[in-house]
Amino acid sequence: LITDVTPFYATMGGQKGDFGVIRTENGTFEVTETVKIAGGRIGHVGKVVSGTVTVGDKAELAVDTDNRKSVCKNHSATHLLQKALQLVLGDHVEQQGSYQDGARTRFDFSHGQAMTAEEIAKVEALVNEKIAEDIAVVTDIMSIEDAKKSGAMALFGEKYGDTVRVVSMGDFSKELCGGTHVKHTGEIGYFKILSESGVAAGVRRIEALTGANVMAYYQAMEENFNKAAAAAKAAPAALTEKIQHMQAELKALNAENESLKAKMAQSALGNVMDQAVEVKGTKLLATSVDGVDMNGLRDLGDQLKDKLGEGVVVLLSAQDGKVNMIAMATDGAVKAGAHAGNLIKGIAALVGGGGGGRPNMAQAGGKNPAGIPAAIAEASKVLEGQLA
Numbered sequence: 001l002i003t004d005v006t007p008f009y010a011t012m013g014g015q016k017g018d019f020g021v022i023r024t025e026n027g028t029f030e031v032t033e034t035v036k037i038a039g040g041r042i043g044h045v046g047k048v049v050s051g052t053v054t055v056g057d058k059a060e061l062a063v064d065t066d067n068r069k070s071v072c073k074n075h076s077a078t079h080l081l082q083k084a085l086q087l088v089l090g091d092h093v094e095q096q097g098s099y100q101d102g103a104r105t106r107f108d109f110s111h112g113q114a115m116t117a118e119e120i121a122k123v124e125a126l127v128n129e130k131i132a133e134d135i136a137v138v139t140d141i142m143s144i145e146d147a148k149k150s151g152a153m154a155l156f157g158e159k160y161g162d163t164v165r166v167v168s169m170g171d172f173s174k175e176l177c178g179g180t181h182v183k184h185t186g187e188i189g190y191f192k193i194l195s196e197s198g199v200a201a202g203v204r205r206i207e208a209l210t211g212a213n214v215m216a217y218y219q220a221m222e223e224n225f226n227k228a229a230a231a232a233k234a235a236p237a238a239l240t241e242k243i244q245h246m247q248a249e250l251k252a253l254n255a256e257n258e259s260l261k262a263k264m265a266q267s268a269l270g271n272v273m274d275q276a277v278e279v280k281g282t283k284l285l286a287t288s289v290d291g292v293d294m295n296g297l298r299d300l301g302d303q304l305k306d307k308l309g310e311g312v313v314v315l316l317s318a319q320d321g322k323v324n325m326i327a328m329a330t331d332g333a334v335k336a337g338a339h340a341g342n343l344i345k346g347i348a349a350l351v352g353g354g355g356g357g358r359p360n361m362a363q364a365g366g367k368n369p370a371g372i373p374a375a376i377a378e379a380s381k382v383l384e385g386q387l388a
């Protein structure tokens with residue numbers, strides 16, 4: 001819809017246009033977007049939600065003032081933000097883009113690296129300081145020459161008309177701007193930076209909230225926090241302490257679990273020392289045990305090697321449809337010619353796997369548990385070939 005005059009602000013300069021309602025005698029038109037169209041006119045985009053709207057009707061236009069106020073807060077805060085960024089980061093900061101709607105403000109600016117947490121905190125504090133000072137926001141229409149003389153910030157490369165609007169917030173900020181603003185900075189209420197990120201080489205982006213949106217943000221955060229505390233069965237104030245306690249408990253349980261697993265592996269193995277055989281004068285213990293992972297096999301291997309005194313230990317274990325295997329040789333066995341790495345290489349194929357390692361220690365994995373007995377039988381043959 002186009003009307004001869006309108007209080008609706010059209011999307012321009014990064015500020016989102018107004019929402020609202022246009023009523024005629026016979027119909028209601030809901031405005032969801034306001035845009036500038038050819039010939040400098042303003043177009044109200046939306047749909048007829050009741051009755052009919054006819055060319056020539058008398059219309060009453062009502063801007064959604066709550067939304068407009070939120071947009072104004074976000075826009076005015078962005079002026080404070082730009083100045084605060086220049087003061088904290090340096091004069092090289094220039095606007096590269098900006099967008100404000102009722103929910104938030106987004107401001108892109110030139111800066112070579114990510115802001116530190118300290119810089120973000122400083123900028124946020126400075127903007128909030130200027131909000132608390134409740135500075136009057138003054139709009140002046142003046143010639144572009146006078147505007148430049150006054151030191152107002154303008155966008156580099158932007159074309160301006162002969163007369164421009166200069167929006168000033170005390171001595172702190174002076175910018176060429178056609179957007180809508182609060183009357184005093186205090187109306188912004190509060191300013192909260194949500195994020196700072198890179199959008200292109202040398203361009204950073206800040207997203208921030210103002211006014212009631214800040215409160216809503218903290219309320220949502222509080223709700224989340226309370227949920228987390230409830231899930232941890234802790235009073236919200238004691239949540240950190242509770243998490244530390246839970247982590248300590250988890251660590252203790254893991255340690256206990258490891259030690260139980262080792263004990264189970266040992267009892268599953270039973271008395272295997274009588275399975276040790278002599279191969280050309282070197283003792284070999286090659287056997288299998290169910291459901292033990294690689295760490296468990298290494299622990300078991302160390303124990304069996306100690307019991308054996310001197311010799312070679314080969315252990316295989318079927319776990320979750322796969323085979324874990326280790327081979328270990330004592331110094332005396334290695335001197336006699338045993339090589340754990342070559343030994344495991346020589347038998348791994350029988351369990352559908354491969355692997356290798358050093359003369360005294362090797363491990364491998366396989367995919368065929370059915371081959372375990374054959375691999376055990378093969379171990380003594382491979383070892384026999386290694387010994388002089």
Ligand SMILES: [Zn+2]
Pocket residue numbers: 075079175176177178179
């Ligand atoms: Zn502006």
